[in-house]
Amino acid sequence: MADSRDSDSRAADTEARMSDDERFQLLRSELAIPWPGLPPPPAHWKISSGRVPGIPRLDIPDLAETDASLGIINPFGLREGDVATALPAGQALAATFNANLAHDSGVMLGAEARAKGFNVLLGGGLNLARDFYCGRNFEYLGEDPLLAGVLAGESVRGTQSQGVIATVKHYSLNVQETLRDTLDARIEDSAHRESDLLAFQIAIERGQPGAVMGAYNRINGEHASSNAHLLTTVLKQDWGYPGWVMSDRGAVHSVESFNCGLDQQSGAALDRQVWFDGPLREEVAAGRVSRARLSDAVRRILRSVYAAGADRPLKESAIDYAAHAQMAREIAAQGMVLLKNDGVLPLADAGAGPVLVVGGQAHLGVLAGYGSSMVTPVCGVAASIPVGAPSGFGVSSRQVYFASSPLEALRNALPYRQFSYDSGYFPQTTAARAAHASLVIVFATQWQGESMDADSLTLPQGQDALIAAITQANPNTLVVLQTGNPVRMPWLKQVRAVLQAWYPGQEGGAAIADVLSGRVNPSGRLPITFPLAESQAPRARAPGLGAPDGKSLTVNYFEGSDVGYRWYAKHGLRPLFAFGHGLSYTHFKHLGLKLAIEGSTLVARFEVENIGERLGADVPQLYLVEAAGQPVRRLVGFERVELQPGERRAVQMTIDARLLARWEGEGWSQHAGRYRCALGRSALRIGRRVGIVLPQRTLPPSRP
Known part of the structure; x- marks a missing residue:
């Protein structure tokens, strides 16, 4: 087939020459992992998340799939000796507000996947963080649809540039882990379109992923894998999505899913039945499934195979792990958020006294989140602590610390300071030691993962009490948080600085030292609101928490499109730390915001100036604060701008018209009236408001 033929024509020509056996062969993926009770996979298959056998006579390659949200997965460590670059948590990438870095990380993932013999990457998680407790929030990209959609789209675009098909997942509303298989997420269509679905829509438009993976939960009564409204009406018709829809493993419940818009049953052996073989053949033969739908x-x-170039022959090759480690370190450093600093940071080297490092296994490594995103890191594992839980991933769950010690990294970064370590196991003994230190750095952790939600905002295992005891003994204390979600900080006024490090990946120790020592000027911004208390959130705890598996559960997402900071703005709530918050070791000034209509597009222009004494990066955030006379709070633009001291740069932002509109009926409606925007340093710290009058405008469901 000539390379110049477009992907749609190639796909049509190839499909027309296929037998039905060959067609059905592509409609399910097989488990490529030895699994209890199932026949072993063929010996020549590389152990991985799944495989779709190819058709050599038509030059259709095997589709070799790998989980890869945060790096290329080695399932259960079964590929002996196989390691991969372990990237920081998705929340850390989101905190960079850096679309270019998201693209480059996608390139790295795609290159590493192909070098390992994979051409389908099951990554791209972008479910919005509606609730502070969701166990998989650490994998995702925050609470705002524009931020999540742009970064996910850029990551996908980077991955597919390497000839690897990327996915976006989990479509849609997989926003808690508790009872995720039986939960029915209820939401108005308009609210869904303006929030979680908009994140997917932006990511799909920007990255053109080859596949969309469905969720486990129901949406408005129908399982995600058989929800005709979402899969066919919204995704394929309204958005014109040309790729395929795959299920998550074990998420298909009937053969009717095919007519609802599901194209491929993934990990079919994990479902109650292999629906997309015998049962689907019977449906086609009986005329209940059309030949046109089968061909489609x-x-x-x-089409996705050809569009991504995934039909190029796979050949395992060497990987430049050193270069990839630099990428992991850069994401970790850029994603760290300095929440508080009274001047203690950056740390001085020469002439300063001894430092006591406390807790968090900081002498060994950095914490990682658990589940299908867990990578076997190049740096090795320093500690693996079995935890266990009743079901799901929890049965084999373990707290893993990547071998990237913050303590050792600090010793390397600040060679003239004396560092010692205390586990914090006996708080009063630790506090007594702290009294004799010139500075105390407490590493506090919150471990989370797939199949488990947090039960509160409180740091587990008495860490709040430990920090309180230390600050009483030595007020010269700072805290480094390694968490997958927001936490409460009852000790905040008593500590001098707080650095949010998330799960910082295989280079996390070095990146933490980079920021604390001042080698890197922090520029991360919170992609998720930190509540002051559970009572501020729409739900104070996960519905169904502690209930047995299989229990039916309905959750009404009554906040609608007012997710995260929009909920707080609407109800006049002041959180502990707002979305977009983050400090720097230098200072920036925003100047001359102007709005203009160019054609039918709203454009914002302004300047950013570094008025401090250090090289640093600012993240100006443009918020819509009034729409047709009504108060709102919505991020409509952002950009990371790195500047030398005294440097000033012009910035232009083109505003997506959907962010100015509401979903009404069958499309987007921009009401006539005055619209005001303001530059912000967070969703709370808003600058001067600038207005413009916009006309009535109706927009189609797809990109305007």
Whole structure:
């Protein structure tokens, strides 16, 4: 087939020459992991998340799939000796507010996947963080649809530049882990379109992923894998999505899913039945599934293979792990958020006294989140602590610390200071030691993962009491947080600085030292609101928490599109730390915000100036604060701008018209009236408001 032929024509030509056996072969992926009670996978298959056997006579390659949200997964460590670059948590990438870095990280993931023999990457998690307790929030990209959609889209675009198909997942409303298989997420269509679905829509438009993966939960009564409204009406018709829809493993419940818009049953052996073989053949033979629908599903898969260049032969090759480690370190450093600093940071080297490092296994490494995103890191594992839980991933769950010691990294970064370590196991003994130190750095952790939600905002295992005891003994204390979600900080006024490090990946220790020592000027901004208390959030705890598996559960997402900071703004609530908050070791000034209509597009222009004494990066955030006379709070633009001291730079932001509109009926409606925007340093710290009058405008469901 000539390379110049477009992907749709190639897919149509190939599908027309296929037998039905070959068509059905593409409609399910097989588990490529030895699994209790199932026949072993073929010996020549590389152990991985799944495989779709190819069709050599038509030059259709095997589709070799790997989980890869935060790096290329080695399932259960079964590929002996196989390691990969372990990236920081998705929340850390989101905190960079850096679309270019998201793209470059996607390139790295795609290159590493192909070098390991994979051409389908099951990554791209972008479910919005509606609730502070969701166990998989650490994998995702925050609470705002524009931020999550742009970064996910750029990551996908980078991955597919390497000839690897990327996915976005989990479509949609997989926003808690508790009872995720039986939960029914209820939401108005308009609210859904303006929030979680908009994040997916932006990511799909920007990155053009080859596949969309469905969720486990129901949405408005229908399982995600058989929700015709979401899969067919919204995704394929309204958005014109040309790729294919795959299920998550074990998420297909009937053969009817195919007519609802599901194209491929993934990990089919994990479902109650392999629906997309015998049962689907019977449906086609009986005329209940049309030949056109069968051809459509096959063509969608083939089209994505050709569009991404995934039909190029796979050949395992060497990986430049050193270069990839630099990428992991850069994401970790850029994603760290300096929440508080009274001047103690950056740390001085020469002439300063001894430092006591406390807790968090900081002498060994950095914490990682658990679940299908867990990578076997190049740096090795310093500690693996079995935890266990009743079901799901929890059965084999363990707290893993990547071998990147913050203590050792601090010793390397600040060679003239004396560092010692205390586990914090006996708080009063630790406090007594702290009294004799010139500075105390407490590493506090919150471990989270797939199949488990947090039960509160409180740091586990008495860490708040430990920090309180230390600050009483030595007020010269700062805290480094390694968490997958927001936490309460009852000790905040008593500590001098707080650095949010998330799960910082295999280079996390070095990146933490980079920021604390001043080698890197912090520029991260919170992609998720930190509540003052559980009572501020729409839900103070996960619905169904502690209930047995299989229990039915309905959750009404009554906040609608007012997710995260929009909820706080609407109800006049002041959180502990707002979305977009983050400090620097230098200072910036925003100047001359102007709005203009160019064609039918709203454009914002302004300047950013570094008025401090250090090289640093600012993240100006443009918020819509009034729409047709009504108060709102909505991020409509952002950009990371790195500046030398005294440097000033012009910035232009083109505003997506959907962010100015509401979903009404069958499309977007921008009401006539005055619209005001303001530059912010967070969703709370808003600058001067600038207005413009916009006309009535109706927009189609797809990109305007």
